[in-house]
Amino acid sequence: xxxxxxxxxxxxxxxxxxxxxxxxxxxxxxxxxxxxxxxxxxxxxxxxxxxxxxxxxxxxxxxxxxxxxxxxxxxxxxxxxxxxxxxxxxxxxxxxxxxxxxxxxxxxxxxxxxxxxxxxxxxxxxxxxxxxxxxxxxxxxxxxxxxxxxxxxxxxxxxxxxxxxxxxxxxxxxxxxxxxxxxxxxxxxxxxxxxxxxxxxxxxxxxxxxxxxxxx
Amino acid sequence: xxxxxxxxxxxxxxxxxxxxxxxxxxxxxxxxxxxxxxxxxxxxxxxxxxxxxxxxxxxxxxxxxxxxxxxxxxxxxxxxxxxxxxxxxxxxxxxxxxxxxxxxxxxxxxxxxxxxxxxxxxxxxxxxxxxxxxxxxxxxxxxxxxxxxxxxxxxxxxxxxxxxxxxxxxxxxxxxxxxxxxxxxxxxxxxxxxxxxxxxxxxxxxxxxxxxxxxx
Numbered sequence: 001x002x003x004x005x006x007x008x009x010x011x012x013x014x015x016x017x018x019x020x021x022x023x024x025x026x027x028x029x030x031x032x033x034x035x036x037x038x039x040x041x042x043x044x045x046x047x048x049x050x051x052x053x054x055x056x057x058x059x060x061x062x063x064x065x066x067x068x069x070x071x072x073x074x075x076x077x078x079x080x081x082x083x084x085x086x087x088x089x090x091x092x093x094x095x096x097x098x099x100x101x102x103x104x105x106x107x108x109x110x111x112x113x114x115x116x117x118x119x120x121x122x123x124x125x126x127x128x129x130x131x132x133x134x135x136x137x138x139x140x141x142x143x144x145x146x147x148x149x150x151x152x153x154x155x156x157x158x159x160x161x162x163x164x165x166x167x168x169x170x171x172x173x174x175x176x177x178x179x180x181x182x183x184x185x186x187x188x189x190x191x192x193x194x195x196x197x198x199x200x201x202x203x204x205x206x207x208x209x210x211x212x213x214x215x216x
Numbered sequence: 217x218x219x220x221x222x223x224x225x226x227x228x229x230x231x232x233x234x235x236x237x238x239x240x241x242x243x244x245x246x247x248x249x250x251x252x253x254x255x256x257x258x259x260x261x262x263x264x265x266x267x268x269x270x271x272x273x274x275x276x277x278x279x280x281x282x283x284x285x286x287x288x289x290x291x292x293x294x295x296x297x298x299x300x301x302x303x304x305x306x307x308x309x310x311x312x313x314x315x316x317x318x319x320x321x322x323x324x325x326x327x328x329x330x331x332x333x334x335x336x337x338x339x340x341x342x343x344x345x346x347x348x349x350x351x352x353x354x355x356x357x358x359x360x361x362x363x364x365x366x367x368x369x370x371x372x373x374x375x376x377x378x379x380x381x382x383x384x385x386x387x388x389x390x391x392x393x394x395x396x397x398x399x400x401x402x403x404x405x406x407x408x409x410x411x412x413x414x415x416x417x418x419x420x421x422x423x424x425x426x427x428x429x430x431x432x
Contacts, residue, residue, distance in 0.1 A: 006302030006336070009329040017332075049332065052303040052340035057273035086222030086300065087268040112401030113225040116233075116265065120222070124268035147363035154397055181370055185328030 001067055002041035003094055004084040005060050006053050011043030015187025020044055028071045034192075040071050057089040064093045078214075085117065087124040095128045102214050103133040105171070110137050110158035118159070122166050133213050134169035135159050136206060142176040169213070172206040175199060217283055218257035219310055220300040221276050222269050227259030231403025236260055244287045250408075256287050273305040280309045294430075301333065303340040311344045318430050319349035321387070326353050326374035334375070338382050349429050350385035351375050352422060358392040385429070388422040391415060 002010035011017045016031045021044040023029065030038035042063065043049060055063075073079065081098075083091045095101060104125045108118035118135065125132050137159030142151045153176060163170035177199050183190040191200050218226035227233045232247045237260040239245065246254035258279065259265060271279075289295065297314075299307045311317060320341045324334035334351065341348050353375030358367045369392060379386035393415050399406035407416050 004302075006304050007333040009332060012329050012332060050335040050339055052336040052343065054303060054308060054340060054343060056305050056308065084302065086220075087270060088222050088304070089272050092270060092272065111397050113228050116225060116228060117223040119266040120268040123266055124270060127268065127270060142358075142367075142369065144360040144363060144365070145367060146365040147360060149360070149362040151358075151361060151394075153358065153369075153392060153394065155401075176369060178367075178369065181327050185371075 001071075001079060001081045002039065002043070003064060003067075003081050003090045005042045005055065005063060005090060007084060008041040008043035009184075010039060010082055011041040012187055013184045014039050014189065016041075017043060017049060017187060024072065026072050028066075030071050030073060034189075038073070040067050060089050061093045061097075064090065065097060068097055087120055091124070092128075095125075095130055101130050103131040105133050105136060105210065106168075107136045107138050108159050108162070109139045109154045110152075110156050111154040112158070114154070115158045115162055118162055119166075122162075122168070132166075132168050133210050134171040135163040135166075136171045137173040139176050140173035145178065169209060171209050172202050174202055174206075217287075217295060217297045218255065218259070219280060219283075219297050219306045221258045221271065221279060221306060223300060224257040224259035225400075226255060226298055227257040228403055229400045230255050230405065232257075233259060233265060233403060240288065242288050244282075246287050246289060250405075254289070256283050276305050277309045277313075280306065281313060284313055303336055307340070308344075311341075311346055317346050319347040321349050321352060321426065322384075323352045323354050324375050324378070325355045325370045326368075326372050327370040328374070330370070331374045331378055334378055335382075338378075338384070348382075348384050349426055350387040351379040351382075352387045353389040355392050356389035361394065385425060387425050388418050390418055390422075 002008050014033045016033065016039070019031065021028050021031065021040065028040070030040045031044060033039050042053060046053065081094050083094060106118050106121050108114050122132060139154050140159070141156050142153050144151055159173070160170045179194055180190045180199070183193050191203050194200055218224050230249045232249065232255070235247065237244050237247065237256065244256070246256045247260060249255050258269060262269065297310050299310060322334050322337050324330050338348060355370050356375070357372050358369050360367055375389070376386045395410055396406045396415070399409050407419050410416055
């Protein structure tokens with residue numbers, strides 16, 4: 001469920017940009033992405049993908065309520081909510097609308113200014129009494145495609161340090177990968193296209209660490 | 217003026233993180249950054265920099281109103297408002313609170329999913345009848361510090377293409393620069409620390425293109 005209402009890029013990344021959600025007598029039918037993945041994004045509700053959503057908080061709360069209550073999600077193993085950056089209306093609404101949220105996952109880049117925001121997220125979730133499943137360090141270094149050397153573009157290790165400091169699980173470091181940028185733009189999930197890559201293994205390990213905490 | 221209330225990183229980037237704003241009988245005194253720059257950020261109003269701002273739209277509107285109306289800005293040449301990504305409450309409030317806004321500047325990275333958001337921003341500003349001063353392409357390539365080759369990390373040219381399509385001025389491409397990441401984290405503006413670098417020249421050119429449109 002794409003809770004980034006102003007920048008609903010999940011639709012592009014999962015390859016259903018431009019398609020509109022259909023309704024049935026039982027509710028909204030989510031987009032089928034793969035045999036075991038359905039998704040809902042604001043991108044599939046607005047007519048023109050270039051049209052901005054000029055909505056304030058109360059309308060956004062209503063939209064998220066509809067996503068949660070009126071979509072025929074079926075029998076899900078997991079509901080994953082992708083939230084926009086920050087501690088604004090969207091994550092606040094999600095935390096208040098889902099009574100038994102298993103937990104929040106914080107994704108950060110390693111540089112100082114990004115970590116500052118992540119520290120706010122930790123305290124945001126703690127204030128709302130939501131368990132925190134861990135911190136993921138994204139855009140953590142890059143291998144030069146020409147010389148193969150590792151470039152710490154946005155520094156490295158910042159996410160890990162923050163996890164230690166807050167006594168939270170550190171879930172892993174995801175490097176920048178040119179293939180991932182292309183996969184996202186082409187709507188073909190990276191982990192399906194490059195399932196044997198080192199980065200796909202990192203994703204798999206992260207998922208295992210998350211699942212281990214949820215299914216006890 | 218830092219309008220990113222949930223992620224007020226301008227305070228870190230300009231080196232006044234941790235300092236609190238002071239009031240006088242005439243209003244709030246903005247932070248002095250350099251002889252010709254003062255700034256105001258939510259980071260200087262909250263007690264603890266790790267504390268999240270758990271506010272919905274109406275409170276945010278009030279804060280921005282205060283920033284605009286109760287800060288002793290003095291006789292400014294320019295008021296530059298840094299807005300969070302997207303078309304949410306913060307930019308909407310700014311556009312509604314400043315009656316004679318000179319224009320909006322759209323900053324985007326070149327990859328497809330980011331451009332999609334930028335196209336929404338163009339239409340957001342057009343809907344609100346705010347002139348658009350142009351598009352800047354940020355994180356536009358990177359020179360490998362080891363082999364010197366250029367890496368198009370998030371693709372390249374997307375911002376320029378969008379500007380053409382929307383018949384908007386293209387203001388320039390800012391490459392990723394490890395020194396810029398460090399400057400931001402250290403609170404020492406890059407253009408002061410590295411004023412002779414190629415990237416500083418790009419910044420200068422962008423500013424000239426903007427000023428030429430405002431001062432006619």
